[in-house]
Amino acid sequence: MEEFTDLDRLAITTIRTLAMDAVQKANSGHPGAPMGLAPAAYVLWSRFLTYDPDDPLWPNRDRFVLSNGHASMLLYALIHLAGIRHVDDQGRVTEEPALPLEQIQAFRQLGSRTPGHPEYHLTAGVETTTGPLGQGVANAVGMAIAQRWLAAHFTRPGFEGLFDHHIYAFCGDGCLMEGVAAEAVSLAGHLRLGNLTLLYDDNHITIDGPTELAFTEDVAARFRACHWHVLRVADGNDLQAIAEAFHEARRVRDRPTLICLRTHIGYGAPHKQDTHAAHGEPLGAEEVRLTKRFYGWPEDAQFLVPPEAAHHFRQLLARRGAQARQLWHALWERYRHQFPELAEQLLLLLQRRLPPHWDRDLPAFPPDPKGLATRDSSGQVLNLLAQRIPWLLGGSADLNPSTKTFLKFPEAGVFTAASPQGRNIHFGVREHAMAAILNGLALSHLRPYGSSFLVFTDYCRPAIRLSALMHLPVLYIFTHDSIAVGEDGPTHQPVEHLAALRAIPNLLVIRPCDANEVVEAYRVALAQTHRPVLLALTRQAVPTLDRSRLAPASGLARGAYVLRDAPDPRVLLIASGSEVHLCLAAAELLDRENIPARVVSMPSWELFEEQPRDYRDAVLPPHLTARVCVEMASPLGWERYAGPTGAILAMRSFGASAPLKDVTRHFGFTPEAVAAAAKAQLGG
């Protein structure tokens, strides 16, 4: 068993006082949770976490996730004391520390690396962006799945140490009340993720007051019902008991472990401990002073870091971490020699690159007036690419037969406790956890995809937002992308979702119009390294366009392109996805009336906006103001392309339950209506 000394306790007090001081100086933040959790975090980092501060990117490091992200100062204090090195914008580990004391002093200030909530990409040692509650728990589940998969895929006999890291996550009652965490907890137990330990900061306090105001469930029993191993530690300051719990958590390998740790929010603050006043605001100068007195700390010292405490902590962590990393590198050298192809895969994966020629000779779908649904062509392309990219993996929220995202080739397999090399993940009807787990997989440098119906992006939005905020190349494949869903009716027909998704910064939304645009969409999507992509695909069949008579589908990469032109066009028809075919048919109708029409396929606003002005003006000539934009979705934002006088054929209400053709006709999506709108544009 571990021995703890006064030096350990000094380091713990250092963490507590740094948190207090930083929040006080910023006059903003959450001191209480770091004060309560400092002992547990210290025990974990000093005695258990296998992590070398000199290489925060080492692939086999243990992961630490602070799901209760408002306790950010806990993590920042640990990163500071550990001396974790800074990683620059190019992803290179530098010599400088990630968080020197000045950064702690700049907590929550513009341009600092210590924002209010921990942000991935900004601060080395932060494994995921947290703050929106529950997300970190699900991210950790994703990381645990990733560890299992990486180990299964790359390990060969004698190389068991290549991927054997553990995932630790801390959370509060807020995380445990969130549905996304409940979903992830259920799945983690189902998958028997014994490489995951979750510590519950059971401090009995929530923002509104005592936790029991709203949260009286038996957390331990709930987790046990989900096949978790549950431990309880009665005193959050009992270092020995905490260490024993972590030991026990690591010993049990066939189930994830929950440690319920009774802590005291704002521990030591004479007037605020155990009250919600310690949660989300500075303690106040006087209370800080009194708390320091209680700790036996110099009352007037601020940002005091006793060198011996920092040294002690860093040494414990770094010695274990460096040793493990050295052993690992020796293992790695042997591995790359013995298994050069696998080693090459791993290097590519770690650099977020793809195997050479991954997008060579992608299929060209032959012209076909009947065509196929873009969800179907997507399924074909995905299956092909997954065979070329071994670390492309994912699944659906129990909609495989509908979203066509199941990987069918024999060696794909299903990811289970018994077959962790499987690449099909059954997420269950848990859209939100699915998306948050995808983030965890992407944080582990896998290339994950997830799927459901487009209308259910609503269930995933907080996690999709975090994909975008973290710059993670997650691939979202959402099908049944319009009212053309048909009979399932308005509950299942997306209307506002394209607009709502386009509004998310750094998310690439692509709605291809046919099978060949689907191919190009995948080409663009998988080439992304720093942003998520969402594919919106049809349920219904759409023609595969004859590209010999139209522009090639490679135009998709520019977001919008002239698909069909006319000499000296008088009217512009602009659409995405299945509505492109409406515009083409309308253009034929207009031809008969000698009205030359240009049809622009616009699968992605974001890609189009990135093009130079010249290109955009060439596609949408400013003088050509007779325009009709067609999308079976909210008109919101289409004014950008329709211009002040253009027409927007869109959905201004929810949809209706009826066969596809009846629904689309009912809402006015016919070639005739598009042609009529075009003629109206010309005053006809």
Place this chain on the structure above:
Amino acid sequence: MEEFTDLDRLAITTIRTLAMDAVQKANSGHPGAPMGLAPAAYVLWSRFLTYDPDDPLWPNRDRFVLSNGHASMLLYALIHLAGIRHVDDQGRVTEEPALPLEQIQAFRQLGSRTPGHPEYHLTAGVETTTGPLGQGVANAVGMAIAQRWLAAHFTRPGFEGLFDHHIYAFCGDGCLMEGVAAEAVSLAGHLRLGNLTLLYDDNHITIDGPTELAFTEDVAARFRACHWHVLRVADGNDLQAIAEAFHEARRVRDRPTLICLRTHIGYGAPHKQDTHAAHGEPLGAEEVRLTKRFYGWPEDAQFLVPPEAAHHFRQLLARRGAQARQLWHALWERYRHQFPELAEQLLLLLQRRLPPHWDRDLPAFPPDPKGLATRDSSGQVLNLLAQRIPWLLGGSADLNPSTKTFLKFPEAGVFTAASPQGRNIHFGVREHAMAAILNGLALSHLRPYGSSFLVFTDYCRPAIRLSALMHLPVLYIFTHDSIAVGEDGPTHQPVEHLAALRAIPNLLVIRPCDANEVVEAYRVALAQTHRPVLLALTRQAVPTLDRSRLAPASGLARGAYVLRDAPDPRVLLIASGSEVHLCLAAAELLDRENIPARVVSMPSWELFEEQPRDYRDAVLPPHLTARVCVEMASPLGWERYAGPTGAILAMRSFGASAPLKDVTRHFGFTPEAVAAAAKAQLGG
């Protein structure tokens, strides 16, 4: 104990075959769940549900919620057999049946009352719109809270029967995997809602295959951990056992009950029972025939309803329901005589009206350059109105100190098991369940509100969408409405949310600019009877404008109005919320340069779009194309008002963690920047 006869079994088979036939005819739908659940539904409706088909609006009726909404044919068959009367668009009960056989035959067809998923408002007997999984469970929790509150508020000694109805909900594994249901289940147990019975259709089949692919938790143990009473019935065809379970569920009054019922999806279909092929597609003509043979049913009969079975079922239900309703009306007559004021309240409530003069003499906030946050003025107005509208109730997702939505007047109280008359509901950190519970409260004709931070609308979107789809006047109060949140950083700073919310049909989004616009926003919001309203409010203080020098805040009701004009304005500054003050300051700067500017306060796009063209053109004169739109949010959609050449000062990225002033300056939201943009518009 109940006795069941062949007549009962005949009625059950009628339900099963109607579901099969309707799905087969529509060539679309979900036959399997209705076939498995028919016995349980039949036992519930025939022996337990207190419901008079002649008055589907009777306030004390038991509620039946089909959370697994894809099993809609189960509900439609019950409504048909029960002969529930149609309710017209005006909310009046008619003589005609809601679902005559023609409607069953028009399942999933345009204009029918039998859409793919049950829709509230369309079909009498449908208590809530379901389909998006998990929502119905949370709606039912809301209805159970409503029953408790109605009983506590209105009941007087001797009138215990006024509100003593029970809430029954059916759900499948999909609902139970969804986080929103987990949140609601936890809260229902916490609140000891003994008036709620949830039946779990445990058919072992999910879309991807066996449920065990993704869902192996011990459901019963999980519910017990949440303080539920759990029963198990081993055979979904054992009518006696099902009846005993419902008896037992009603007997236990201090906890909600879960009945885990082992059923067989597609029961009786020789090739499809117990397979996912029975879930979401027609069985096929031959399989239907074989299934009917198994049932002992005429193989070629379609939509066969044996009159004696229908009569038997309807008689059982209607006799009990009519008797209860007659007793209730007698009670009601005595009640309204004895308690005329309470009776008047109840009548208003049932008609979705408000007490007379509820909006008379609302406060006028005096001009104040320092001002107060709109969340603070909101808190004051809400507290005032709640004292006038006794059935206005709600709460926050554990953010009362931040969203200022706690009702502070002494008699408001907190809603708990022991004090069900309380009007402050502690939802816990369960934003999604909160919103879905609000729907349940609104379906019970209360006027509910819920609150959190605007960024967390993402957690609630599926339920907000359903408020809009169901035309429910739910009030959403979301604060911390921009990057001005400051130090909490990008995870807590909404950017895309206003656009995403404006995209939802039938949702009214209002972002008032000062305390007096807040007053007007509440006036508009509470006057709504058929759509939800979302208030977006500031965390930071904003000046209370001097309306003697500017236009009155009553302009808010028109969505946008000229707040400050200039003779012959050369430039138009348009903003919502806190950015209105930026525009006013910019206008002052422009004044100094003799550039006359008009400032338009635009708190609500939706209200503005409803104004006649004349008004809109008067506020935004088409010839005045020099325009600057300012909103610290996604620019998406602002082109509508900026026009093709106008400037949009908006957020094109996520925010940043820093003190308010640093953040807003960093992203260019200053009077100087607005004035500069205005001058650039004038070529200056």
